[in-house]
Every structure is written in C-alpha cells, then in structure tokens.
Amino acid sequence: MATSVHPTAILEPGALLGDGVEIGPYAFVGSEVRLGEGCVLHHHASVVGKTEAGIANEFFPFASIGQKSQDLKYRGEPTFLSIGSGNRFREFVTVNRATGAGGRTVIGSDNLFLAYAHVAHDCTVGSGCIFSNNATLAGHVRVGDYVTIGGLTAVHQHCRLGEHAMLGGCTKVVQDVPPFCLVDGNPARLRALNLIGLKRRGFSEEVLQGLRCAFRLLFEEGKNLSQGIEAVEASGKSTPEITTLLEFLRSSERGVTR
Structure with a gap:
C-alpha cells in the first residue's frame, strides 16, 4: 500500500x-x-x-x-x-x-x-x-476495557473506571466506578449492574446471576464495603468476574461510587 x-x-x-x-x-x-x-x-x-x-x-x-x-x-x-x-x-x-x-x-x-x-x-x-x-x-485516570462514558461526563483525577462500566451522560465522577456497573448523576451514584452492556458483550446468564447476587450483597443491603465483601465471599459465589469486582473494590484509594 x-x-x-x-x-x-x-x-x-x-x-x-x-x-x-x-x-x-x-x-x-x-x-x-x-x-x-x-x-x-x-x-x-x-x-x-x-x-x-x-x-x-x-x-x-x-x-x-x-x-x-x-x-x-x-x-x-x-x-x-x-x-x-x-x-x-x-x-x-x-x-x-x-x-x-x-x-x-x-x-x-x-x-x-x-x-x-x-x-x-x-x-x-x-x-x-x-x-x-x-x-x-x-x-x-485509569479506564478498563469496554467502558462507555456518556456525553458531557467529567472524571476527577486519579479515579479508576472498572471494566465494562457505564457512566451516564452529564455524570460527575469523583470516586472509583466498580466494574460491570452503571453510575449516573451529579455527583455520581451507583444505579445498577450494566446489564444491557454485559448482555451485548456476550456474558452468560450464569455469570450475570452471579454478578446480580454480588451486587445485592455489596450495595443493596446497607452494609459497608468491608461487610459487603465478606458477605460475597461467604456466599460461595466465585467467578472470574466476581473476583475482578472484589479485587477492584479492595484496591480502591479514592473510595468507591455508591
């Protein structure tokens, strides 16, 4: 050529x-x-x-x-x-x-x-x-693979965006965004798993069920982050995706968007 x-x-x-x-x-x-x-x-x-x-x-x-x-x-x-x-x-x-x-x-x-x-x-x-x-x-800022960032969204210095996360439009991000999750708002709030994005990427229903369980234990039952991590570990749910999620949360230095 x-x-x-x-x-x-x-x-x-x-x-x-x-x-x-x-x-x-x-x-x-x-x-x-x-x-x-x-x-x-x-x-x-x-x-x-x-x-x-x-x-x-x-x-x-x-x-x-x-x-x-x-x-x-x-x-x-x-x-x-x-x-x-x-x-x-x-x-x-x-x-x-x-x-x-x-x-x-x-x-x-x-x-x-x-x-x-x-x-x-x-x-x-x-x-x-x-x-x-x-x-x-x-x-x-560190951005994982297959992250989608909405229009007019701003991410503060030294934040991390976990793989397969989605950030809604006009979102203000000042803490780490967990992998596989959807955040939105000013300041950003954790809304749900990024289920549509994960399905489009071909994740199996078994993997999605495991992430749903982990998300509930981590973020929907009023536990602090350490308690949530312990609850996920105690649940016996273990997939590479859950391991990635827990390692990301443990290593956060700026705190996690919740």
Whole structure:
C-alpha cells in the first residue's frame, strides 16, 4: 500500500509513516511521531510530540493528539503518548502526553472517541471503550476495557473506571466506578449492574446471576464495603468476574461510587 501525503500537509523531518498511511489537506505530523500502517489523518488533524500509534488509527478533522500536558507542573520534560490500533478520534478530540520525565499516556485499541472528548496527561485507557461527545478525563485516570462514558461526563483525577462500566451522560465522577456497573448523576451514584452492556458483550446468564447476587450483597443491603465483601465471599459465589469486582473494590484509594 502506498503512503499518501497531501501537498498542503506538513510532515516534519523525522516523522515515520507506515505503509498505506494517508495524510490529508492541512494536516500536521510532528518530527517525533510514529504512525503505523494504514493510519489516516483527515484534513486539519494534528499528531505531535513523542507519539507512537499502531495500525489503522483514524484521526478526524481538528483532532489534536500528543500535545504537551496541560498540567501546571509540566516543565517541558520528554514525555510520551502510546496509542494501540484501530482507534477513531473524531473531530476536536484532544489527547495529551504525560507530565513527569519519561511518563506515558496510554490508549489501547479499538476505542471510539467522539467529538470534543479529552484524555488528559498520564491517563491509561483500555480497549473497546466509547467516549461520547465531551467525555472528559482529568489526569492519571485509569479506564478498563469496554467502558462507555456518556456525553458531557467529567472524571476527577486519579479515579479508576472498572471494566465494562457505564457512566451516564452529564455524570460527575469523583470516586472509583466498580466494574460491570452503571453510575449516573451529579455527583455520581451507583444505579445498577450494566446489564444491557454485559448482555451485548456476550456474558452468560450464569455469570450475570452471579454478578446480580454480588451486587445485592455489596450495595443493596446497607452494609459497608468491608461487610459487603465478606458477605460475597461467604456466599460461595466465585467467578472470574466476581473476583475482578472484589479485587477492584479492595484496591480502591479514592473510595468507591455508591
């Protein structure tokens, strides 16, 4: 596959493009950027800084990827952005590099970032996630696989979003969001299991029944978190998903959305 660079695009010396990369009109690629095979930059998109992207990523008009951290502590140290494969960054999406020297912001694969979504410095985003319009992560947020973030939702720095969680639109998240769960509101409240999302991902009814039981013991019987964890363990219910849920809750440092 031939690489294509529009005559009006700016490709700084040193940038490396894989086979089949397409750079559209007025797009900009910085000197330290590495774009894998089949990546596409539409018109006016920019990728800069020490940014590495895998294959078949698509950057839509005015996406700004790899700009320096907006953290006031940042003093120009060399920092990085790593992007997997198959991601789509829609119009005006912004993804920043890390803050501290040698730090890294990491994006997995097959994610969809809708218009104006923002990923701040030092975040880690898994794979298969959907960021709706204006979904916003502050610094150091960790997002598990297959998380869906509703439009106009903001996540406080250092929070974690567990795998297969869903955040409703206009939600304000200031504590960790448990895996497999749905939260909504300002401030966020735990509403239910993310049953529709889990069914769409092909989880079996046996797994869903186990998660329903764990959710009830953890969050619906008035127990504190330690008591809820003990109740789940005493119930004898044990699946990889329940183990993931309990380990996430035990390791929380910011507290858990309830």
